[in-house]
Amino acid sequence: MAVQHTDIQTRIQQAISNSQFKSAITMCKEGIEQSTGTSAVAFWYLKAVAQRLSGQIENALESLHTLLELQPDHGRAYQEQGYCFLAKKQSGDAVSAFYQATKFNPALISAWQQLLKEYQHQNNDQALQLATKHVAYLQNLPRPILGAYDLMYEGQLYKAEQVCRRFLQQNKHHVEAMLLLAELGLRMKVYHDAEFLLESCTALYPHEERGQIAYQSLLLKLGKYPEAIALARTRLEHQPESVAALTALAEGLSGTGELPEAIAIYQQLLRAQPDKPGLWLALGHVQKSAGELKNAIEAYLKAAHYQPELGDAYWSLANTKTYRFTPELLAQMQRIEADKHTSLHDRIHLCFALGKAHEDNRQYDLSFDYYQRGNTLKKRTQDFDIRRTEKALRTQQQVCNAALFKHQAGHLAPDPIFIVGLPRAGSTLLEQILSSHSQIDGTMELHDILSLASRLSGQGEGYPQNLHKLSDKQCQVLGETYLAQTRAYRQSAPYFIDKMPNNFVHIGLIKRILPNAKIIDARREPFACCFSGYKQLFGDGQEFSYDLNDIGRYYLAYEQLMDHWHSVLPGEILTVQHEAVLDDLEGQVQRLLDFIGVEHEEQCLRFYETRRVIKTPSSEQVRQPIYQSGRHQYKAFAEYLTPLFDLFKTSSAKP
Known part of the structure; x- marks a missing residue:
């Protein structure tokens, strides 16, 4: 079908070039009828072009309106709208x-x-x-590179990559082509390739600041904070007043938990330039991680003051989970969200913030309208297909059979404790409980397992198939690599926590390279978990969470994969139900400590007294004693959750 669509589009473009606008419009209508969802976007665009060129301006604007509903x-x-x-x-x-x-x-x-x-x-x-x-x-720019940039920004990543690679074959080490190919790697989530390209680019062109900035940003995105800090300090040796390098240094320090120095850098920059909303926002994030909630709220309000349309400032306030908007600020947010000049990025953030604000006011109809609008807009900006994810998780089940784990390989250190599961399932609470123990260091959501999986995906027959081909020595080296990379996030305790929820996909890899690692599955009742994820605007990833059907199917696929891990790794994974923790904190804490093999410590029951860096949306919630109010929040929205009830086939559970 894709090839057929391409042929039709070529004929339409030729018709437009030959001023055969009526014919082009007819073919566009046929293409739209044969398409579904975003696959119709190209036809709507070409139709609008043909309509404008034939003088049908109002019709063209209607076509563009439909197109932007599909892909905002x-x-x-x-651009075509501008010409109209x-x-x-x-x-x-x-x-x-x-x-x-x-x-x-x-x-x-x-x-x-x-x-x-x-x-x-x-x-x-x-x-x-x-x-x-x-x-x-x-x-x-060379014409092929300009064309590749255009393709990339319009979402045609694979075409852009082909153009860029062809150009690089003929123009080896061309700096613009290397930077573009790295950005394409980022957008396609081929992080290992992007990192190699940018590392090579900075080595070949040490004075090319864009390469330095891009490499720095990638290191931060991948959670390679020590490397990002080192690069920022090197940049500052040559440009000690560089705001970009100082900001990158502060973000890196925040990542490794060195919050006082990070806060000091942001405050230093803001003393010199107090009208920078992005810096106020970053300062607020660090202060929130440090538990300085009052200061964080003041910083977010400053960001909104200096840039009233900055949606992220309002979402950051809402995302504290404790802030309540004043009627005046709520009215301002609604005006800005409704303004046609508000950017898509800001509108998405405002929608989620307004959803939370109206939920707090128990205006559930309005709340869901905004949550749904924000999710719909966000989903349309992403190339996500739940079927691809389901296939990937089934592949893990097919490849990682019991034979893969029949003998121990890898590094035998018992240090890592992986807390896995879905976002908003209670993993932060479990981490806070365990990190209150004197023998366990809390860290954060570490990217290192995801990075190792990405590296393996480019080797041999690909990941996870190549897990069977890894020698004992290779497994040991990979285990050592993981332990070395995570050393910077630890203190001095014998155990440490890696709380990246998505690591549930990679339990096969984890147990292959770290057979003595402990794995805890944070599980939450499906309706509460899915709806909590649906109303959360995540900073990055979690593309499945912006559609109720997608998030429900993802939950089911996660359950099936976890059932598989239990079957091939009996006794190696502890499932902890969030609701059980709420009902029997002492009993569930003892289960956790027994599983890890450490003595009971009373401080684990007073986890809310533990002061540490927490970067997840639940940061303020786990700084309080156990409470039940969030347990059934989804019930107020039950009439809107039909896709979830249908998926889980438990309509009898509907309130």
Whole structure:
């Protein structure tokens, strides 16, 4: 079907080139009828182009409206919208559309050139200077690289990668091509390849600041905080006043738990430039991790003060789970979210914040409307298909059979305790309980197992199939690598916790390279877990959580995979039900400590007194004694959760 669609699109483009607009529109309608969901986007776009060029401006705008409902981050659609508004002599709307086009697709020279005209007309020297510089940069790019950037921003990642790789074969070590291919690797989640490219780029071009910044950002994204700190300090040796390097250093220090120094850096930067909302936001995140909630809230409010449309500031306030919006601030948020000029990124954050605010006010209809709108917008910006995930989890079951674990390989250290499960299932509470023990260090959601899995995916027959081919020596080296990489996050206790929930997928890898590692599955009742995930805007990943059907299917696939791990690794995994912890804290704490093999310590029952860095949305909740109020929050929204009830086939459980 994809090949057929491509052929039709080629014919439509030829018809438009030959001014055969009526024929092009007819073919677009046929293509739309044969398509579902976002696969119709290309046809809606070409239809709008043909309609505009044939003078059907209103029809073109209607087509673009439909397109942007399907894919709200489609840069070329906004550019086409701008041309339609120009035809209607609505210059203000045209400028707004061209600006949105360049936000979503910075490679659109035509949109930038239209903005240049407007900035010249406005005598806006600062905007004119920035736009002129960007246009010059785009015009100096090799045509294949400019084309590949355009493809990437429009979501055609594989095509962009092919163009970029062909160019690199003919122009080895071309800096622009290396940077672009690395960014494509990031977007395609091929992190190991992206890291290799950026590491090579910084070695070949040590004075190319964009390469340094991109490499720094990737290290931070991958949770390689010690490496990110080292790179930031190196950059600061050459540019001691660099705001970008200082900010990167502070983020790295935050990652390794060195919060006082991170806070001091942000405060130093804000004393010099107090009107930087991004810095206030970052400071608030660090203060929240440190348990300084009052200061964090003040920082988030400062961010909103300096940039009222900054959706992330309001979501950060809501995400404390304790802040309550004033009626005035709530009204302001609603006005900004409804403003057509508000960016998609800000609108998504505002929708989730408004959902939480109305939920707190027990206005459940309004609350769900905003949650649903935020989730719908977020989902449309992602290339996620639950079927791919289900297939990947089934592959783990097929490949990681009992034979894989018939004898111990890898590093025999008993140090790691992995807490796995789904987000919002109570893993932070379990970590807080265990890290209150004198023999156990709490860390954070470490990326190291995911990184090792990514590295293995590019070797031999691919991951997880190649787990069977790993020699005992290779397993030991991988185990040693993991322990070495995580050393920076530990204190001095003999055990430490890795609380990356998604590691449930990689239990086969974990037990292959660290056979004595302890694995705890944090489990929560499905409706409560799924709805809690649905109303949470995650910083990165968890793409399954933005649709009720997707999150329900993901939960079922997770259960099936965990059942498999229990069958091939009997007695190696402890499942802890969140509701059981709420009902019998003392009994469940003893189960946990017995499983790990440490003595009972009373402090584990007073976990809320333990002061430590906590970076998850539950940070403030686990700094309080056990409470039951969040247990059945989903019941207030039961009438909207039909997809979940249908999936779990337990309609009798419906309140």
